[in-house]
Amino acid sequence: MHNFEFVKPGTVAEAAAALTGEEAQALGGGQTLLPTMKQRLAAPETLVSLNGIAEMKGVCSNDAGEICVGGGTPHAVVSRETASSYPALSKLAGMxxxxxxxxRGTIGGSLANNDPAACYPAGVLGSGATIVTNTREIAADDYFQGMFTTALEEGEILTEVRFPVPEKADWQKFLQPASRFSLVGVFVAKFADGVRVAVTGASEDGVFRWSEAEAALSADFSAGAIAGLSVPADGMISDLHGTGAYRASLVKTLTSRAVSGA
Amino acid sequence: MTSVTITVNGQSRSGDVEGRTLLSTFLRDQLTLTGTHVGCDTSQCGACVVHVDGEAVKACSVLAADVDGAEITTIEGMANADGSLGVIQQAFQDHHGLQCGFCTPGMVMSAAALLKENPKPTEAEVRHYLEGNICRCTGYHNIVKAIMAASGQDVAPPMAAE
Known part of the structure; x- marks a missing residue:
């Protein structure tokens, strides 16, 4: 990879200042960014490691009953720390x-990248979580804006994610065995005021909510409630691992399994 | 250049690195600890797994400068103090858990990480935990047996032609 200047600030404020530089890029766990840089698909002049910022690590709960995950928290820690408080999120992080x-990989890194087959976007959108940055709070529904695109501004740092805890939830991942990403993944969460269904790996526009299923499941939370629905193959990713029609079929199958598993 | 000091297998080691220097490169080229292997260099194969502050990570996907001050354990740190093979290493030998040996450092380091968090894993748990370590020789059976044996559990005798 091309060389760069490496800096490792100890606070969010210092990191934000470092990221105002020309061609500066934040580094989370680096499990996507470093391989991307090796392929020379990214070549920042300055890499600002967020791994030395203690205030961005760890899992806790707040007065509103939400689970707060620091943006620099590795997946293994999220999985371990949420095992009893939010088992579906723990399951997602652990897979x-x-x-x-x-x-090594962090929740903030995953969400900032917004890979169309990444797992966390489905968990965050399916939970209706709040993305907290160094400057503002962003609702999950406003945050994901298409493949590799988010509401984050240049240099904005994702510091925390706040998850409301649903009554029931489940994560179903159909593994793409070479990449370990989701070929398709579905996160279903049932809240007092309705059901959310978020799908990753399937759409060319990245993570999305399957609103027809949400409506049906909000009226009747059972696998049978979506039996009559179908997902159109238009706009679904088609590649050597699966056609758009195959992915569309998986969306329904996995949603059904998630409802049964919740 | 950035100065990096890490504790490797209990010894403090320092060196000057570029921003882009990977931990795997630092260990192999500057500290001449060549037991950590680089297979794919794309964080797929797991041959480069080392422990950073007790956690298994892929050394080819971590910057040396980013682990300044960390405690690192590599395959060289897995032998006993007298130079004899450690429990996991010995189990790999006893159960024919390697053929060409290229993936073995990563397999042993992953096995050590597994047994630290789960001292008596089931065979299924061992296989699942090794999902980030690729071996192209053994077909995994004897690696799994070696790890089961290292955990003190009974395994069937090694078979040469599995």
Whole structure:
């Protein structure tokens, strides 16, 4: 990879200042960014590591009953820390990549990248979580703006994610065995005021909510409630791992399994 | 250049690195600890797994400068103090858990990380935990047996032609 200047600030404020530089890029766990840089698909002049910022690490809960995950928290820690408080989120975090990737990759890095097959976007959108940055709070519904595109401004740092805890939830991932990403993944969460269904890996526009299923499941939270629905193959990713029609079919199958598993 | 000081296998080691220097490169080229292997260099194969502050990570996907001050354990740190093979290493030998040996450092380091968090894993848990370590020789069976044996659990005798 091309060389760059490496800086490792100890606070969010220092990191934000460092990111105002020309061609500066934030580094989370680096499990996507470093391989991307090796391929010379990215070549920042300055890499600002967020790994030395203690205030961005860890999992806690707030007065509103939300689970707050620091943006620099590795997947393995999220999985461990939410095992009893939010089992579906724990399951999702514990199935990302492989153990070594989970020890290094962070929730903030995953969400800032917004890979169309990444797992966290489905968990965050499906939970209706709030993305907290160094400057503002962004609702999950406003945050994801298409493949590799988010509401984050240049240099904005994702510091925390706040998850409301649903009554019931489940994560179903159909593994793409070579990449360990989701071929398709579905996160279903049932709240007192309705059901959210978020799908990753399927659409060319990245993570999305399957609103027809949400409406049906909000009226009747059972796998049978979506039996009559179908997902159109238009706009679904088609590649050597699966056609758009195959992915569309998986969306329904996995949603059904998630409802049963919740 | 950035000065990096890490504790590797209990010894403090320092060196000057570029921003882009990977931990795997620093260990192999500057500290001449060549037991950490680089297979794919794309964080797929797991041959480069080392422990950073007790956690298994892929050394090819971590910057050396980013682990300044960390405690690192590599395969060289897995032998006993007298130079004899450690429990996991010995189990790999006893159960024929390697053929060409290229993936073995990463397999042993992943096995050590597994047994630290789960001292008596089931065979299924061992196989699942090794999802980030690729071996193209053994077909994994004897690696799994070696790890089961290292955990003190009974395994069937090694078979040469599995």
């Amino acid at each position: 990302i990549g492989d153990p070594a990737v989970r020890n």
